[in-house]
Amino acid sequence: MRFSPDTITAKAGEPLVITFKNSGVIPHDLITEGGEKNVKLVNVGGGKQQSGTFLAGKPGEYRFVCIQPGHKEAGMVGTIVVK
Numbered sequence: 001m002r003f004s005p006d007t008i009t010a011k012a013g014e015p016l017v018i019t020f021k022n023s024g025v026i027p028h029d030l031i032t033e034g035g036e037k038n039v040k041l042v043n044v045g046g047g048k049q050q051s052g053t054f055l056a057g058k059p060g061e062y063r064f065v066c067i068q069p070g071h072k073e074a075g076m077v078g079t080i081v082v083k
Contacts, residue, residue, distance in 0.1 A: 029042045032062060038054060
């Protein structure tokens with residue numbers, strides 16, 4: 001259980017459209033944390049996709065995770081690097 005890619009680069013103050021496609025079989029989520037505008041894509045079924053917009057005004061590292069039970073603990077986490 002991994003995001004691919006697990007690192008995304010964005011520019012501070014510019015909206016970043018994230019499209020999450022679940023290539024697996026079981027549902028997954030993509031939830032961003034710490035931005036001024038966060039993405040909350042939940043229960044994305046196998047073969048399905050959803051999009052959302054992330055925005056961070058300050059440079060730094062922001063995390064995204066899958067909050068399905070046990071998925072984050074299994075390594076389904078990623079980083080948005082804002083420059």
